[in-house]
Amino acid sequence: MSTRDSTEAHEGHMDADAMGTAGIVFFVLAGVAPMGVAVAWLPLAIALGNGPGVPGTYLIAGVILALFSAGYVRMSRRIANVGGFYTFAHEGLGRRAGGATAYIALLAYNVATIGIFGGLAYFGSQVLTSLLGAPVSWQLCALLSFVIVAALAYFEVTMSAKILGLALIAEVLVLLGFDATVLIRHGFHGFSLGVFKPSVVLGGGFGVSLMFAFGSFVGFEATALYGEEARNPRRSVPRATYISLAVITVFYLLTTWAAISAAGVGHAQSMAKADPENFIFKVSANLIGQGYTEVMEVLVMTSLFAAFLAFHCSTSRYHVALARDGLLPRHLARIHPKHGSPVNASAWQLGLLAVTTMGFTLAGQHPYLGMSISLFGLGVLGIVLLQGIAAASIVGFFLRHREGESTWGAIVAPALGGLGLVAGLVLMITNYPTLTGSNIAWINSLPWGMLAAAVIGAFAAGRSTTTPIPQEDRTATATT
Secondary structure (H helix, E strand, O other): OOOOOOOOOEEOOOOOOOEOHHHHHHHHHHHHOHHHHHHHOHHHHHHHOOHHHHHHHHHHHHHHHHHHHHHHHHHHHHOOOOOOHHHHHHHHHOHHHHHHHHHHHHHHHHHHHHHHHHHHHHHHHHHHHHHHOOOOOHHHHHHHHHHHHHHHHHOOHHHHHHHHHHHHHHHHHHHHHHHHHHHHHHOHHHOOHHHHOHHHHOOOOHHHHHHHHHHHHOOHHHHHHHOOOEOOHHHHHHHHHHHHHHHHHHHHHHHHHHHHHHHOOOOHHHHHHHOHHHHHHHHHHHHOOHHHHHHHHHHHHHHHHHHHHHHHHHHHHHHHHHHHOOOOOHHHHEEOOOOOOOHHHHHHHHHHHHHHHHHHHHOOOOHHHHHHHHHHHHHHHHHHHHHHHHHHHHHHHHHHOOOOOOHHHHHHHHHHHHHHHHHHHHHHHHOHHHHHOOOOHHHHOOOHHHHHHHHHHHHHHHHOOOOOOOHHHHHHHHHO
């Protein structure tokens, strides 16, 4: 990390050379929360979607996002900036489109972060109550998580990357142990290739499973947010993007395939429907034993904590980008002189989280079933929308600036990926009540907030008198 002479926080760019490819990958994969998704997300995809066809659905989602990434990594080489989707939309589609995208991102990442926080508070209380043999309230878990993340976010980004790396390695190793045990017990023939038959994958419930699949990948796109802090972002960001996407696709495909094989291809869906929250735990207990399952329960808590920290860091960096371009109060662009952290943006995000949590609590909403699922569901919808906008922005940008880029990678692939994302977005909006699991009208009306955010953002961009930091300056700063 570079040394600064000033002792006062400044406004401007994040600290260059703070992270390598491995650090970015840790942030992204921790934000995806492999253990949390395996326990809370995959069973719902099996129960409510196409059952044994879920592994094939993850393969389809991975291919769509790989097509999108072909253009995404090319754009990240041209623009290294903490603004991510917002910066891409501004450069590819214009100022007002950038403003609309900025406010969609602001809403999507904030509500996703708060949703993860609610799940962490609830599952943390359950795990600690079980371990300690005494009741531990979710409010206490929420307070402890809040304080720890506030401290980690205040210090340099490399410290957070190390914490996320340790949590990620532990949960990945335990889940791979689960997958390996299924292979040892059932052999290769136990992993039925029938789960990839088109009739199984595209059968009833495919749309619901695709919705959950896209939701499981949310966070992989955050690689571009760390471009300014990366060592040689022209290499590290694309590498981190491809590595993260490949690991996520293979990991979830194998884990769902193993779980379905262990439960029985013909029985997995009914078993998941009967008790989705404990589906993975029951399969693990029957296959490996209760001790291993208890380790998995603890890692669900650490997984959600790592996801909360990763999403908070990503969200704070969006605040910095919008503030320095005049779309949020300028003081949010303040960077700590010693640690290189976005101190004001981080504090603002945590303040919003605290107010929202208190609001849902006063409204009588459950921290997980009420706040977590509805807000994370809204965040997933918004981030898939952002990916679709980014795909259009990439195509628009490279139609004008295609020097040295292949037509396939810069235009055709992201266009095809964008079409797949739009299809996924339609399915998500249609099945949003299924995603939230709620029949409360105001909760299921939350997606309208994305439209409101887009309109406000476009208006704010039109009125802003601040000139965005030029594209070439962003790249130059990031690679210096």
